[in-house]
Amino acid sequence: MATWDDVRRIALALPETEETSSDTAQWRVRSKGFVWERPLRKADLAALGEAAPTGPILGVWVADEGVKHALIADDPAVFFTTPHFNGYPAVLVRLDEIEVDELTELVTEAWLLKAPKRVAAEFLAK
Numbered sequence: 001m002a003t004w005d006d007v008r009r010i011a012l013a014l015p016e017t018e019e020t021s022s023d024t025a026q027w028r029v030r031s032k033g034f035v036w037e038r039p040l041r042k043a044d045l046a047a048l049g050e051a052a053p054t055g056p057i058l059g060v061w062v063a064d065e066g067v068k069h070a071l072i073a074d075d076p077a078v079f080f081t082t083p084h085f086n087g088y089p090a091v092l093v094r095l096d097e098i099e100v101d102e103l104t105e106l107v108t109e110a111w112l113l114k115a116p117k118r119v120a121a122e123f124l125a126k
């Protein structure tokens with residue numbers, strides 16, 4: 001299962017990525033966030049009820065809401081959302097439930113969505 005150290009290692013291995021932190025960690029490419037630590041808030045806990053996870057939660061941008069819903073349908077033990085993210089192409093990930101190889105793919109895809117086209121093309125060409 002994955003940890004914050006895995007997220008950090010994967011994200012920072014991608015070109016032009018920086019980690020920022022105030023209360024929670026975020027990873028950005030050229031100031032555009034692509035993955036972030038996302039603790040559940042009171043409204044999230046109320047909406048999820050007993051289904052609310054207790055472990056670490058990672059927020060991840062995805063291509064569109066179709067991808068978000070497909071991930072959730074495919075593996076609801078790993079992926080979920082809250083009403084806060086309705087209408088947004090972002091999914092929440094139970095970090096302690098995702099395998100590192102799947103996390104690597106997810107973080108890389110999120111980075112590709114936010115990276116400048118030239119930087120992404122150079123990365124893909126390698």
